[in-house]
Amino acid sequence: MEASSIIFSDKPVNVSYDGTWYGLLTAVFEAYSKKWNVSGFVVIDRESQSDFFAEKVIVVTDEVKAQRVWLGLKKKVPKENCIQLYRCYLSEMTGMAFTIFSCIKFYFSGFDSPHLAYGNPDVLKINQTSKMVYREKHRMEAFVRFQRTADDLYYAGIEPDFNVIPLLSQHFAERYADQNWLIYDIKRKYGIYYDQDKVEEITLNFSNEAGAKTSVKDVFHDSETLYQELWKNYFKNVNIPSRRNIKLHVQHVPKRYWKHLIEKK
């Protein structure tokens, strides 16, 4: 059904969008301009429970409309609170699109400094979720372990809880400005590649055949094993056994990250 065909504003509306951030912001724009009574969001082509009684509309992503919402938000709340909404979007949690929508609605409702209303459940939820995503981003900045390949690419595979790759580009590009690197999200099957000039999003086709023919020795740089061994050795020797505290250790380095950490493998 076309978005424009909705006339009754009081009937609940279930909004379908393409799952992108701009798509979600476009949906917010449409909901405002058409005064929809939004009951939920559905990503097109993704199976999900939808409200049987609600009207369904499909929103077509429009960068200009999305930008208008984004710029409007920036006038209402500090930049950090705008970014919080984006981080929440990257959490990929069920129902988060609706929380983001409700929170944006509150930010536009006319209160002074609405982002400080921690008593409002949506504002609080956005704050808390954003913190979780931020922590995951920070963890990836810590836990990425580059391996130098024979052709001088520094490669790292990651499997973060949330989709934090878009939040990592700037940090790694600034820090590792003089080396080619690739950080790849194995679970979500895409990554970012830096060629000492710019960062690009890429997807890889790992063919099994190629993997079987090349041995680890051919893939990695001559010095790679040495430095991995030195690092493991260093890690072992900075530990103070009489202060042993495994509970704290696991709290800081949860087990699900171990398989990509050289020193914990």
Added chain:
Amino acid sequence: MSERLHEKLEILADAAKYDVSCSSSGSKRKNHNKGLGEATGSGICHTYTEDGRCVSLLKILLTNHCIFDCAYCVTRKSNDIKRAAFTVQEVVDLTMNFYRRNYIEGLFLSSGIFKNADYTMERLVSVAKKLRTENKFNGYIHLKTIPGASDELMHEAGLWADRLSVNIEIPTESGLKLLAPDKNIKDMIEPMTYLKKEIIRTKEESKIFKSAPLFAPAGQSTQMIIGASGESDKDIMHTANKFYKGFNLKRVYYSGYVPISNDNRLPELGSAVPVLRENRLYQTDWLMRFYGFNVHELLNDQFPNLDPEIDPKLSWALRNMAFFPVDVNTADLQLILRVPGIGVQSAQKIVGARRFNKLGWDHLKKIGIALNRAKYFITCNSPITDRKDYTEAKIRQFILNESRSKFLTNGGQQYNLFG
């Protein structure tokens, strides 16, 4: 060759690990020359050891040969251990290669004192210089300054390093005399005084000239060993306070003494590391730096030691019941910060949120404050209150019954050894 490198790393990382500082924050060095690394953020812990400590820097000694004989130190002259020394190039290569793989934030380089102070300091400085100039390395560098080194070398160290530190190690002068006869307090204070002046001077300069070179942008820090010389908590924290106030130190670290010697001046081998006491001291340090507490309020002649069972803020509150109850809907931020169970972030959230609606217990809980402690000290928008006329002893007992400190299962006994 790689075998010898492995052995050196083992010896010289092992010897450096008792220095607890691993901070890589507080600097503002950008990757300005498209080189490697930056040190602008709040620092990253890249991993944690099995003792739960953060690993952020490659922390090593240049050498563990030492002419000093400090009783509390593994590297002391009279200790029969394997000795080793890195070349300057080896340290540079390790730092660059670890950094490129995102293992570390940078280098923390210390050293045993070989030949004399200046000779040692010169070698440390040359590592930092080589990293910065030949290798365009912009990651974090923390250099240990050697007591007694010349002003010229201290100055050069400040030009290349982000942070400099002299470890005071023993909080009282008498303790230092007893345990480190080769050291004197003057040799440690002088470089601190020089650095303080230089840091202030270069900061002023950079306000006028944008291009003025950085000088130890992450400031200086120091460390004290806890439980090696029979000192009180008051001795430690009053000394720490002097360093924060008198020398503008960024951090003072407290390192529970790990027994490494059967010297009868020290706790015997096998006695437990005072981790609980260490924790209480850090809590006190935080109260001084972020919560507006004066050190005399927390530790004084009447209360020279911290209470191992409860945290120092709760301890202070129970001694000062006249301050309470605090009404979270009206009180100043400074007062809310003094409530047990409310941290800095929660206090700020309370002050932000109460403009929209008066806060009740439910709001406070959702904001994340520890009500099990806070409820005895506050009133909010609710007729229900846990502030009946309980005595301090009663409140203390209630709180202790409800929450078991994570340290008390193995820590209670240990505290007695040092208490």
